[in-house]
Amino acid sequence: MATYRKPVSIINEAGWCGGCGHGVVQRLITECLEELGLQDKAVCVVDIACSYWSLDALDYDAIAGPHGRCAAVATGIKKVRPDSTVYVHAGDGSSYVIGLSETCYTAIRDIPITMIVVNNGIFGMTGGQMNLATTLIGDKTVSSKEGRDADTMGHPVDMLNIIKNLDVEFAARGALYDAKHIDETKRYIKRGFENQMNKKGFSIIEVLSPCPTNWKMTPIQAMEKIKNENEKMFPVGIYTDRGGETV
Ligand SMILES: Cc1ncc(C[n+]2csc(CCOP(=O)(O)OP(=O)(O)O)c2C)c(N)n1
Ligand code: SF4
Numbered sequence: 001m002a003t004y005r006k007p008v009s010i011i012n013e014a015g016w017c018g019g020c021g022h023g024v025v026q027r028l029i030t031e032c033l034e035e036l037g038l039q040d041k042a043v044c045v046v047d048i049a050c051s052y053w054s055l056d057a058l059d060y061d062a063i064a065g066p067h068g069r070c071a072a073v074a075t076g077i078k079k080v081r082p083d084s085t086v087y088v089h090a091g092d093g094s095s096y097v098i099g100l101s102e103t104c105y106t107a108i109r110d111i112p113i114t115m116i117v118v119n120n121g122i123f124g125m126t127g128g129q130m131n132l133a134t135t136l137i138g139d140k141t142v143s144s145k146e147g148r149d150a151d152t153m154g155h156p157v158d159m160l161n162i163i164k165n166l167d168v169e170f171a172a173r174g175a176l177y178d179a180k181h182i183d184e185t186k187r188y189i190k191r192g193f194e195n196q197m198n199k200k201g202f203s204i205i206e207v208l209s210p211c212p213t214n215w216k217m218t219p220i221q222a223m224e225k226i227k228n229e230n231e232k233m234f235p236v237g238i239y240t241d242r243g244g245e246t247v
Helices: 022-035 050-057 070-080 092-098 100-108 159-166 179-197 219-233
Strands: 042-047 061-065 085-091 114-119 170-175 203-208 237-241
Touching: 022 050, 022 085, 022 114, 022 179, 042 050, 042 070, 050 061, 050 085, 061 070, 070 085, 070 092, 070 100, 070 114, 085 092, 085 179, 092 100, 092 114, 100 159, 114 179, 159 170, 159 203, 159 237, 170 179, 170 219, 179 203, 203 219
Parallel strands: 042 061, 042 085, 085 114, 114 203, 170 203
Antiparallel strands: 170 237
């Protein structure tokens, strides 16, 4: 019979809001690292945003990159500590907006890190501003009060569809709205870490994740929104897998 215990790497509580997806992502990361025996080699790079809570919550070497620069910081760590398992845990504002250049050039250089992007469709920590890449048309945010309008604010863009064309090792999108998708997301994250173990290239895993606080929804409503709306614009699945193996 399977037993479910708290990963030993989680040593402190984190301060995420109730129903936030960041904590689920953190849990999946720690489970994967421990199942692969990599917890002593892990170096965590978080952002100056809501992923920052992981900095003190985990028993890993960790650093907070300046907002948006996580991929560049992780690149530097991997260059000087190639035997470490270096991962990024950052938001979609960090990874796809202010840090778009850092993310794309880390992908272009095929730096062998594992980048985990929490796509909650919004700038969470700063109070819920529109995200140019991920806020859906019609979604109300503090900077699109009447709902995002394509004529004045442009369309969202599927960044994984762009990054997959940069000849990266692995790109996949998961979601957290039910157990099946959480399990699938875990398999993608695990593959990202296995790729580092096997000296392969850049892996990126995006996770469709709720921000009930800024979406002004209950956690259940937020999960329903992801399933019924966000996933239609941002389909889950594997976008590229250079190894061609099954996950
Ligand atoms: C260089 C810089 N610009 C802006 C900020 C302010 N800032 C902090 S968090 C954040 C947005 C975070 O959104 P996201 O990356 O999507 O992460 P989330 O909080 O939603 O997980 C911004 C703009 C900053 N800390 N540093
Ligand atoms: S503001 Fe949103 S992303 Fe940040 S901790 Fe709260 S629910 Fe999570």
